[in-house]
Amino acid sequence: MNLTRRTFFKVAGVTGAGLVATPNEARAATVAAPGGAAMLVDTTRCAGCRACEAACAEANDLGPPAEVSSLEIRRSTDQRTFTVVNAYQPPDGGDARFIKTQCNHCVDPSCASACLVKALEKTAAGPVVYHPDRCMGCRYCMVACPFDAPKYEYDRAIPYVRKCEFCADRQARGEAPACASVCPTGALQFGTRAELLEEARTRIYQNPDTYVHDIYGEHEVGGTSWLYLADVPFDRLGLPDDVGTRRYPELTWPFLSAVPLVLTLWPPFLMGLYAFTRTREQSEASMHEGAAPAETETHHD
Amino acid sequence: MTNTSERAIAPQAWVTDKLLMGLSLETYLRRLVTPFNLVAAGILAVGLPLIVYRFAYGLGAVTNLSQATPWGLWIGFDVLAGVSLAAGGYVLASTVYLFGLKQYYPVLRPAVLTGFLGYFFVVVGLMVDLGQPWRIPYPVFYSWGVTSVMFLVAWHVFLYLTVQFLEFCPAVFEWLECRGLRRWAVRLTIGATVFGVVLSTLHQSALGALFLLAPTKLHPLWYSPFIPVYFFVSSIAAGLSMVIVESMLSHRIFHDQFEPERSVDLDGITLGLGKAASVVLFTYFFLKLLGLADGARWDLLATPYGWWYLVEMLGLVLLPCLLFAFGVRHRRVTLVRYTAVLAVVGIVVNRLNVAMVALNWDHPDRYVPSWMEIATTITIITLGVLTFRWIVNRMPVLRSGPAFAEDH
Secondary structure: OHHHHHHHHHHHHHHHHHHOOOHHHHHHHHOOOOOOEEEEEEOOOOOOOOHHHHHHHHHOOOOOOOOOOOOOOOOOOEOOEOOEEEEEOOOOOOOOEEEEEOOOOEOOOHHHHHOOOOOEEEOOOOOEEEOOOOOOOOOHHHHHOOOOOOEEOOOOOOOOEEOOOOOHHHHHOOOOOHHHHHOOOOOEEEEEHHHHHHHHHHHHHHOOOOOOOOOEOOOHHHOEOEEEEOOOOHHHHOOOOOOOOOOOHHHHHHHHHHHHHHHHHHHHHHHHHHHHHHHHHHHHHHHHHOOOOOOOOOOOO | OHHHHHHHHOHHHHHHHHHOOOOOHHHHHHHHOOHHHHHHHHHHHHHHHHHHHHHHHOHHHHOOOOOOOOOOHHHHHHHHHHHHHOOHHHHHHHHHHHOOOHHHHHHHHHHHHHHHHHHHHHHHHHHHHOOOHHHOOHHHHOOOOOOOHHHHHHHHHHHHHHHHHHHHHHHHHHHHOOHHHHHHHHHOHHHHHHHHHHHHHHHHHHHHHHHHHOOOOEOOOOOOOOHHHHHHHHHHHHHHHHHHHHHHHHHHHOHHHOOOOOOOOHHHHHHHHHHHHHHHHHHHHHHHHHHHHHHOOHHHHHOHHHHHHHHHHHHHHHHHHHHHHHHHHOOOHHHHHHHHHHHHHHHHHHHHHHHHHOEOOOOOOOOOOOHHHHHHHHHHHHHHHHHHHHHHHHOOOOOOOOHHHOOO
16 A cells, blocks of 8 residues: 555656646747737738739749639638738728738747647747647647648648748848738838837828728737738638637636646545545444454455 | 466467467367458458558548648547547546445456557547657657647546556456566556546546637537536546446357356446436536536527537437436336447537537538548447457456455
């Protein structure tokens, strides 16, 4: 019995070290600095030329983008297309609106919090990057992402997750992301999140009749590094309006914080239960036999 | 002692005794030709090449998974339902060792074996589903994503598989007649049981907690902040019901394993388990009701998804709960057994609902598993059943162990 208990606590200690101590530290590290890189997408300026798509495909070596008219088909990103421009026709007629979509590079991303091997990581610089050498292909990031940004190479025998990485390598060299560097209309503006929020607010303030008085991505899912301005409600441009303003990792946080509690409270409770049971059995046995409980070790089977 | 020396002298006799169940190779092989085995062989003949095909050409060649639906039947059934149905191991181990209800001992070993094999084949199913299964040790040994609920699941399934193997070790050592090793394995029992309950509490609920990150994707009737509690409580009911079903099937299929002189009150055990399952199912139903009230989406009950939700809650949770209660009260053992089947179906449907039906419920592309996904799942179940049978026919699982196991 002594040996069993000792063994048990030894094992519990080992796993406790792995499962209790670390989440707090790691969580702090996933939240990016407010000055990180960001992109302002002003959909009122987008002409739908799709130069960004071509530049993205070239920069990421994805092959030429699909030869389709963006007006005709509603497309989504996939494992070989990290960004798409879609057209939305207003219901009351009028000009089509164009919107570029890609990974929004959340400030506190759901995908990174969901990844059990840290293959997805929010860097302090701003981009949410992917480490293909760690990914085991569970695809939980795809379930967790409210924008469906991560895509999977189902057609490969050795598949990886693919998505926009905000041209983190170009940013590290001091260059703007490929898409922003080719945008002819100024619909894409690259900068820090703080300064782009100022810029967006200024545009709304100076053109109050043009813009919706809201910046998509300022508060959505706790903030994203890609920010959108529009002159029609955002959900009409296909941006989800049901994602809320909570940081997604907060959704699992109550559960994860209960884990240490269960790990520390369950064992003594269960051991106590066992002790009661054993005492009861021994007293019953001694009553039946009218003798002291046996000194020999009990076999638990 | 004599056993050891005999084994060293005659390995052939050992093979005959331990592996061929005392038959000559020829007789053994001839006895293998049964209708059941032919069906099993047919399933494996289709399924095993499919698994090879899946690894050669990728998930897309075999599954209907898409960019919108990254999880399908293999996660919904093989992993989520599989883990909940394998809960009998920890439920029965705590019943017998921690609560001291020794009358359930006769069904403990099969429950532990079902649990161990259940988890083992959950991992097999998961490896078929993972994009790069050879990296399965990464979360344990290479890169720790501690903010992930999946990280907890990975660690706990790994640890719990080990714990369940230790829990089953006494039977293995009785089979191999290793007296000393068995004594050591038995000494670990209480520690393993307590650790097993802790691990099960956490990872059963963690499998539900995975879906907390999908508030916009999982239908509001199924999404709830309480989903970890639902998964945990329903796993207890699933475990109890599976033990009833499994003992019913075992008594029919392996009747030669039951010695007439060792009277086992299986009816009494079944009624006791049924009573417990009834209470647990009622708790589960009540908790689900609380969650429904908390979500305050009563309006959705009048939609097709709402009807399906009601089928699950009334037909597959409340109905088995009441049938268990009725059956136990009137000592209708057969009714309790069939109710257990219904309860098992109910938990499986719940897991499939969460992972497949109610997930991406408003997405234009609906996922339906391909025949190859279904065939692979059936193949993995068949492998599990065959392994179970192989072990039961050799090791003291249903029958009592050798004499040295009884010395109290």
